[in-house]
Amino acid sequence: MSGWSKDVACWIELENGQPSRASLELLGEAAQVAQAQGGQLIGLVVADPADLPRQTLAETLGRYEVDRLEYLTASGLAIYSTEAYCQALTQGLNQIEWGLLLLPASPDGTDLSPRLAARLGLELVSGCIQISLTGPDGLRFTRPLFDNRLHAVYESRANQVLATFEPGARGQSLPGRLRMPELYEQKVTLDTSRIKSRSTGFIPPDPARVDIVEAERIVAVGLGLTYPAGLTLAQQLASQLEAAIGATRPVVDKGWLPFPRQIGTTGRSVTPRLYIALGISGAGQHTGGLKGAGTIISINKDRTAPMMALADLALVGDAAEVLPLLLRKLAARRKTRRVEAEALEAQLETSLVAGRG
């Protein structure tokens, strides 16, 4: 391998033929590093040659300081596959000089990067939130540990190293002035005998079934509710608020809801914007899974329940009484809204009719 290169290579992930948000964000960081080192920024795009908007892509990426764009193409590369993309990138990377390879820490980037690092026999720093230079020939990577409660700083003096960059760490970069990158296209030869996994389709998110880990709103159920009547009320509230349903462990243990709905240290950690606790005492093992929650509402009979102390809105009361009233009010509200909207429409219509007449 030749000596140390100052050039920074980036795998640019495509989404519907366009660079993904995470890739564009990554380019911001990459450009900064390349510039500080006085190196080039090389974009690597893996794609099916038949289905590649070469020009539009180049024009987009040219606004993100990409100096050189490598299209690595072969049929069968339209959809991400670990092995095929690993082969494509390995071949592409062999043709260029580079010191640092960046990938977005997206689902596919995270899947691909360790496999690629192992194949190249290199080290990888994953989930970085900052990359900078240290001295003339060293790179400095900052990455979170313990759920972002601690930052670890690593230094690399390797000739070549890989890193993934956490989406959202930097904020999206804005497109700048267009500077057309140099364009290259490499035909990749795939060893299909090594490709042992295949994508067979994509499943869209189901709002009612959305994983609580990814949910923006959660209505969570504790033992303070009855079964099945109380649970049904909670589910109605959840569907009204387009929220996912969560639960405490005893609720899951009783089989009211399946395990993936369990929030807490032995369940899942969630990060919703809105979290409504119904009849939940707020034991440490439960709230341990709530550290990333935004607004918290708690309804509990017991004003001293720990959950109440955590809540932005803590209502002392019987959930079995409050919920039906709330649902009724929500329904009534929707109805008035609809009536108002209809009235407004009717009014508009009459005025239109009047105008016409």
Added chain:
Amino acid sequence: MPNEITNRFDMIVVGAGPAGSAAALVAARAGLKVALLERGEFPGSKNCSGAAMYGTKLINELLPNFWESAPVERYVTRRVLSFVSDKASFSVDYRNQDFAEPPYNAFTVLRPKFDRWLAGQAEQAGALLLTEVVADQLLRDQAGRVNGVKVRREEGELYAPVVIAADGVNSFLAKQAGLQKPFKSEEMSLGVKEVVNLDRETLESRFGLTGNEGLVNEYVGAITGEACGGAFLYTNQDSLSLGLIVQISSLVENKIPAYDLLDRFKQHPSVAPLLKGSTRREYSAHMIPEAGYKLVPKLYTDGLMVAGDAAGLCFATGIYLEGINYAIASGAAAARVAVQAKRANNYSAAFLQQYEAELQNSFVLKDFKRYKHAPEFVNSTRLQNFYPELLCDGAQELFTSNGQPKKKLAGIAWRQLRQKKVSPWQLAQDLWRGGRALGW
């Protein structure tokens, strides 16, 4: 040890607190095959963290020079009793350098570490410690004698001719055996406790301690407000344990959340400066049986003995807050009896009765009898609020320099009593009750 898995033991101990671990240690040492069951993830994981441990002599008998290997925090050389009113406090400060020498008088400990260590000693002696195992039910033979427990797991039966219930306050097993009646709320206290970090250097200079010396400060008076109880503050290596013990009935009666009281205590002018710069590390709350001897149930039945808090052997009355020592002593005594029972192959109530006899003769039940009136006295309104105020106001008069000639102490006391409308008769009566409860 052969890896043969059997569910038959010579003795089963439920609860790896101080009582259970001491029992397991003693019995395992005597060669009994012991199972020690603990519902927590590890022994002590469920315990309120900071404590002052007074059973030093006793533990030393079980584990000579334990302080060399045990995770003790500090040995106590200074004990302070403070009477507090809203703004003032009046303290009795006792310091004894003799307490700084082995075998020491008392230690401060952090329970999760200490309990774990003690259970480890039992394991080393050969007991089988099983954690995350909750005993759910006593098993009995056809004659109705306890002969094992069932735990909340599949195939959860464990058998032994003798079971020791050391499962803490509100002992499920003692209740199931019909040994313990449900507690009344005025017999129960709620302990709330916090451990706060304070760097070692600040701590030592703030409390006038050197090396591993430690302080125990107990408080009575305005801190618990209308509610009956007391407060405490102990020094650990680089943290403080502080908290309150409040009678549950009086919390309910006065509708005060225990957290508020703890905050009030922390903000008290005599406490707040001690906590400056500290950060909260943990918080916990726990029930304590507090009404002393009255609460001690029958301690045995066929195949079962009850030890520690499960037996109501906890002494928590205002200025006294001891349970670990009684727990260890009773656990060890129960185990000794179990060892004899095995030798005699007799596990009947008639034989196990020796356990109670042994406790009667040891300091355990002697203490409890001696202080049997303490709970009522300590929780009386006058001791809780009136005398602390009296002392503080009296001291205020004594120490205020306002150009007036100084009065003799007796005069001040007298005037205070008059102002507060206490009859000399009442005072005499309280003194007598106080003396009976605490002094003799």
Added chain:
Amino acid sequence: MIKIAVCLKQVPDPASVEIDPLSGQLDHSRLAYITNPADSAGLALALEWRQLFGGEVLALSCGPVRVERTLREALSLGADRVIRLENNGGNETSPDHTARQLAETLKSWSPDLVICGNRSTDRASAQVPGYLAELLGLAQATRVTAARLDLEKRQILAERKLEKGRRESLSLELPALLAVETEIARPGYATLPGLMAAKQATIPVEKSQAPANPPTVRLVEMRPPRPRPRQIFVPDPDQPAAARIQAILNGGAAVRAKKSSPLEGSAETQAERLLEFLENKGYLEPSSGQD
């Protein structure tokens, strides 16, 4: 019959992790360890499949003596065999080194399937599975939330988690590696005899021969998180208008209202308050995605 290896990592219980906010010092003395939750779920899947198809489950963990607890737990739950791999580096070796150690042991055992957690909760590198799959030449699927095994076809159908609730379905040929999420399966409870046997078992140790290459990437500093100045803030379009405005005013920082004290009142009042609160926070606006 299927041979499944499960890689278990012991990690600090997040609840026991205390970090000095000023110095970034981690209080090691207070750490309590648990099995990485995703790994426990992976073990549960392995045991389920062994139950269905027969075979053998081997659990591995690299680490110091304390990881024996994790392996005992695996035994108590039904793993047939466990091995502890002694680190020959420091306490926390780099992910690629861990993977090399695991690969060394697994090569000779040649499992049909290796199950890892998708990522560990401490360093969260999510690297070990990919490295390991490459070193062993296995097909891989990461972020797996559901899986079905067809032993006759020697094929696994897996569902893989993408962003915002999307899923990808994959088919993999055995031998393969799955890096699973916690929802893949529910960890079971050990029976009492299982627990007792595990408690008394001796845990075999293997010392790694894998050379501890001096890592070229070195940890140089641990510090409390300092958010980096974000360049541009783009409010999330999925948020209701009120929240977007608030977010812009806050420069994107998470907003946390002051904790209120519990409010008493009749059920009617409480329902009214809740409604009002949801309304004021914009949660009753129809979300932008739907009409």
